[in-house]
Amino acid sequence: MEPTNIEAPDYFHKVVDCQWACPAHTPVPEYIRLIAQGRHADAYMVNWKSNVFPGILGRTCDRPCEPACRRGRVDEEPVAICRLKRVAADNKGDVSARMPKRPKTKIGKKIACIGAGPASMTVARDLAPLGYDITVYDADAKAGGMVRSQIPRFRLPESVIDEEMGFITDLGLTMKLGQRVDSLAGLLRQDYDAIFVGTGAPRGRDLRIPGRKEAAAHIHIGIEWLASVSFGHIESIGKRVIVLGGGNTAMDCCRTSRRLGGEDVRVIVRSGYDEMKASPWEKEDAQHEGIPIHNYLVPKAFTHDGGQLTGVTFEKVGPVIDEKGRRTMKPTGEPDEHFECDEVLIAVGQENSFPWIERDIGLAFDEWGMPKVDETTFQSTNPKVFFGGDAAFGPKNIIWAVAHGHDAAISIDHFCRGVDLRLRPPPGVQISSQKMGIHEWSYDNDISLDDRQKVPLLPLAEALGDVKAEVELGFDDPRGWAETQRCLNCDVQTVFSKPLCIECDACVDICPTDCITFTVNGKEEELRPRLKAPAMNLSQDLYISSTLPTGRVLVKDEDVCLHCGLCAERCPTGAWDMQKTLLEMTHAGGCMK
Amino acid sequence: MTYIAKPEFHHPSLKANALGFTRRDYEGKVSTLCAGCGHDSISAAIVQACFEIDLEPHRLAKLSGIGCSSKTPDYFLGASHGFNTVHGRMPSVLTGANLANRDLIYLGVSGDGDSASIGLGQFAHAMRRGVNMAYIVENNGVYGLTKGQFSATADKGSKSKKGVVNSDSGIDLVGLALQLGATFVARSFSGDKEQLVPLIKAALRHKGAAFIDVLSPCIAFNNHKGSTKSFDWVREHNEAVNRLDVMQGRMAVRAKYEPGSLTEVTQHDGSVLLLRKIAEDYDPTDHVGAINYLQQAHAAGEIVTGLLYVDPEAEDLHDALGTVKRPLNALSDDELVPSAAALDKINAALR
Numbered sequence: 023m024e025p026t027n028i029e030a031p032d033y034f035h036k037v038v039d040c041q042w043a044c045p046a047h048t049p050v051p052e053y054i055r056l057i058a059q060g061r062h063a064d065a066y067m068v069n070w071k072s073n074v075f076p077g078i079l080g081r082t083c084d085r086p087c088e089p090a091c092r093r094g095r096v097d098e099e100p101v102a103i104c105r106l107k108r109v110a111a112d113n114k115g116d117v118s119a120r121m122p123k124r125p126k127t128k129i130g131k132k133i134a135c136i137g138a139g140p141a142s143m144t145v146a147r148d149l150a151p152l153g154y155d156i157t158v159y160d161a162d163a164k165a166g167g168m169v170r171s172q173i174p175r176f177r178l179p180e181s182v183i184d185e186e187m188g189f190i191t192d193l194g195l196t197m198k199l200g201q202r203v204d205s206l207a208g209l210l211r212q213d214y215d216a217i218f219v220g221t222g223a224p225r226g227r228d229l230r231i232p233g234r235k236e237a238a239a240h241i242h243i244g245i246e247w248l249a250s251v252s253f254g255h256i257e258s259i260g261k262r263v264i265v266l267g268g269g270n271t272a273m274d275c276c277r278t279s280r281r282l283g284g285e286d287v288r289v290i291v292r293s294g295y296d297e298m299k300a301s302p303w304e305k306e307d308a309q310h311e312g313i314p315i316h317n318y319l320v321p322k323a324f325t326h327d328g329g330q331l332t333g334v335t336f337e338k339v340g341p342v343i344d345e346k347g348r349r350t351m352k353p354t355g356e357p358d359e360h361f362e363c364d365e366v367l368i369a370v371g372q373e374n375s376f377p378w379i380e381r382d383i384g385l386a387f388d389e390w391g392m393p394k395v396d397e398t399t400f401q402s403t404n405p406k407v408f409f410g411g412d413a414a415f416g417p418k419n420i421i422w423a424v425a426h427g428h429d430a431a432i433s434i435d436h437f438c439r440g441v442d443l444r445l446r447p448p449p450g451v452q453i454s455s456q457k458m459g460i461h462e463w464s465y466d467n468d469i470s471l472d473d474r475q476k477v478p479l480l481p482l483a484e485a486l487g488d489v490k491a492e493v494e495l496g497f498d499d500p501r502g503w504a505e506t507q508r509c510l511n512c513d514v515q516t517v518f519s520k521p522l523c524i525e526c527d528a529c530v531d532i533c534p535t536d537c538i539t540f541t542v543n544g545k546e547e548e549l550r551p552r553l554k555a556p557a558m559n560l561s562q563d564l565y566i567s568s569t570l571p572t573g574r575v576l577v578k579d580e581d582v583c584l585h586c587g588l589c590a591e592r593c594p595t596g597a598w599d600m601q602k603t604l605l606e607m608t609h610a611g612g613c614m615k
Numbered sequence: 616m617t618y619i620a621k622p623e624f625h626h627p628s629l630k631a632n633a634l635g636f637t638r639r640d641y642e643g644k645v646s647t648l649c650a651g652c653g654h655d656s657i658s659a660a661i662v663q664a665c666f667e668i669d670l671e672p673h674r675l676a677k678l679s680g681i682g683c684s685s686k687t688p689d690y691f692l693g694a695s696h697g698f699n700t701v702h703g704r705m706p707s708v709l710t711g712a713n714l715a716n717r718d719l720i721y722l723g724v725s726g727d728g729d730s731a732s733i734g735l736g737q738f739a740h741a742m743r744r745g746v747n748m749a750y751i752v753e754n755n756g757v758y759g760l761t762k763g764q765f766s767a768t769a770d771k772g773s774k775s776k777k778g779v780v781n782s783d784s785g786i787d788l789v790g791l792a793l794q795l796g797a798t799f800v801a802r803s804f805s806g807d808k809e810q811l812v813p814l815i816k817a818a819l820r821h822k823g824a825a826f827i828d829v830l831s832p833c834i835a836f837n838n839h840k841g842s843t844k845s846f847d848w849v850r851e852h853n854e855a856v857n858r859l860d861v862m863q864g865r866m867a868v869r870a871k872y873e874p875g876s877l878t879e880v881t882q883h884d885g886s887v888l889l890l891r892k893i894a895e896d897y898d899p900t901d902h903v904g905a906i907n908y909l910q911q912a913h914a915a916g917e918i919v920t921g922l923l924y925v926d927p928e929a930e931d932l933h934d935a936l937g938t939v940k941r942p943l944n945a946l947s948d949d950e951l952v953p954s955a956a957a958l959d960k961i962n963a964a965l966r
Binding site: 095096097461467468469471524525526527528530531532534535536537555556558572582584586588591592593594595 | 617618619620621622623624625626627628629639645646649650651652653655656658659805806808832834835838846850
């Protein structure tokens with residue numbers, strides 16, 4: 023194998039698994055250390071810069087970082103990254119003085135953002151401080167989009183949304199709320215220099231099975247029903263509720279139902295339990311609230327009695343591997359099962375919907391009715407129109423919407439300045455040695471062996487009694503601090519200097535996870551199995567030196583390195599050093615600086 | 616010195632041995648020796664060897680004297696018995712322990728100062744009596760704890776860190792051990808675990824006095840140009856006579872080797888030593904041949920490593936003394952104290 027080029031920003035970025043997995047590439051270990059030091063406002067700002075909505079995401083994020091977390095590969099569970107983000111947000115105090123100021127001068131470019139959800143508001147936040155004139159349109163009366171309409175208040179208090187949307191509107195946006203845009207052509211005729219479409223995936227998928235029309239009064243589309251609850255239009259539900267679907271919306275529906283009077287609430291899903299789209303913790307939360315989940319049942323018909331819904335009939339299915347090796351569902355042949363209920367919530371998916379975009383404005387759609395959007399620049403085939411969030415490539419989640427927003431903002435900035443859209447700003451990387459003394463580091467390498475901290479919850483009866491009472495209480499100080507100590511500091515990198523190495527094996531002997539091997543070089547597939555511990559996690563890189571005096575090379579498997587720094591502590595010549603890499607994505611305006 | 620404990624987390628693929636222990640279970644505390652010390656590599660080799668022979672930690676006693684090397688038993692086998700004795704007196708304390716409880720496996724860890732200077736006499740008598748033990752000397756040629764004076768094993772003509780040339784002849788502990796009647800003699804290098812680990816395994820399973828001289832560079836005081844105990848010097852002058860594999864019980868492994876290239880030695884406890892020849896015509900069961908070979912190689916400036924001599928039929932001190940099979944410390948007063956009648960009988964015989 024060739025020696026590793028550690029100068030390439032991606033190499034060490036990939037080692038920070040959480041940051042690499044995060045669509046917005048938030049520097050997670052950096053803010054966790056700040057929380058540990060009690061510097062909550064600093065931790066909040068590291069987040070805010072990167073993911074714009076730390077308070078919202080600290081409660082609702084899909085957490086792609088946590089399954090990626092290295093701790094999960096050496097311990098039972100990953101670091102509770104998401105909940106630590108909330109700790110930073112809850113304890114930050116007043117950070118308004120740290121926010122960007124309204125620009126004194128405008129640059130004379132006007133941008134329209136359609137939709138006031140996370141994608142649009144990210145675009146606005148990135149561009150407004152640069153002097154852009156931003157107008158945000160939204161059909162609802164307040165900014166937030168699906169964050170406000172679909173996520174139940176018991177998971178995300180309104181005050182958190184108001185504050186974080188407020189940080190952005192304070193940048194001097196023109197908010198046209200309560201104004202649904204029903205013609206993109208109309209907007210294009212106005213003098214906007216660019217238009218960003220961040221309208222989400224606003225249509226809940228329906229279930230066209232017998233009885234749907236007849237019993238319509240008691241059958242609701244999940245996201246529409248959640249929005250009605252959020253806006254106070256619906257305050258109760260029948261005693262027996264069936265939620266159809268296995269995603270996070272289904273979990274929000276069933277838990278909301280329990281709070282609005284549903285006593286016998288069930289989630290019924292066509293897939294198996296493990297295959298459900300909902301995040302594992304959301305399934306657990308629902309079950310904790312006394313909601314059973316039934317699997318392998320496909321809804322066949324709504325039963326009704328003179329327009330009054332009486333229940334739902336299901337066909338039983340089971341998993342089968344078809345001839346192409348794919349997992350599919352086949353009826354088991356067992357008799358159908360009937361569940362009685364008073365109301366049904368359908369949460370079987372969301373779709374995009376663009377009836378307001380004319381098809382003759384040079385904006386091409388694909389065969390599935392989705393706009394053709396460039397995956398790097400987020401530009402549509404109409405050069406002035408950009409897409410992001412769920413509107414771009416279908417339903418994902420908030421953190422992806424934020425990441426799209428950052429990228430679209432860069433493109434819009436380049437577009438307005440006549441810069442090539444393909445020119446993307448490289449991330450900013452700061453590298454600093456952590457060495458303070460012979461065995462002293464400026465990071466805390468003595469990690470905790472404790473299990474993941476549990477988030478305290480509101481007592482069940484209290485939680486179920488009030489749809490607006492936040493059910494998760496968040497970590498208190500001792501719990502939050504204990505959780506920060508579980509972070510392995512993966513951004514503090516092991517950096518090897520070949521000329522200094524005397525091949526004494528001290529690092530090999532001390533490494534707790536057998537990451538380090540000195541051996542003759544070979545091809546990667548041949549090298550991996552013969553290392554001190556076989557490096558069979560192919561998603562993790564090998565760090566290889568050039569040839570040492572004995573003819574061997576150093577091979578370090580990044581997979582389960584604890585970043586404890588013991589290799590560097592036991593190295594007599596300083597051939598190993600612990601160096602912190604702080605990598606931050608460059609947002610709009612970064613190319614100009 | 617490292618302040619933090621080595622984290623308990625380990626590689627997910629870390630294997631367990633027949634007892635269900637992982638290699639990590641054979642570790643001790645974090646070393647307080649200088650970073651890069653060869654002794655730490657020897658500790659790691661001992662850990663690996665004990666893991667591989669499925670050693671029950673409570674069945675081993677580790678004894679040492681004074682010095683950098685003699686500190687190391689704190690850094691391996693944390694669950695075994697240990698005795699840090701007086702300077703140079705490890706062999707006699709170990710001999711006593713062995714006489715009291717012959718059921719334990721004895722590992723003596725010493726250094727060139729502890730064994731070749733103050734404890735030379737002790738070393739000699741443990742070897743000649745055939746005390747059943749593995750005796751490891753962590754040999755770096757300097758007094759590290761007192762900042763780098765030549766030790767008794769420093770070669771004549773080698774240079775200290777300050778540039779002083781050693782005018783005394785070096786003691787060759789391997790040559791001494793052979794002359795004194797040790798029945799297992801080996802030399803190795805802390806930087807070559809592939810060679811060292813099987814030697815430790817074989818020594819722990821040898822019945823009789825097993826001696827391993829391990830060259831172990833002192834990073835702080837003896838790893839410079841002009842030293843004959845530095846990493847570079849040992850790597851350049853290392854002449855291995857053979858490579859050892861230790862098999863527990865008979866296994867069909869011989870097919871891997873060219874016919875005639877393998878010497879097979881079965882030890883008392885049934886363990887099989889498979890020796891792959893490197894030096895032509897080197898026979899590790901030929902006592903006189905081994906002594907001659909070592910002298911010639913020494914004159915040529917080579918450091919001979921490998922299993923240099925083994926007597927598979929060796930007997931130990933207990934055989935010589937005719938002690939009972941049960942450990943003396945497990946015998947009751949009834950068995951140990953002769954009855955009045957027995958005393959009368961002895962007295963009568965003397966009248």
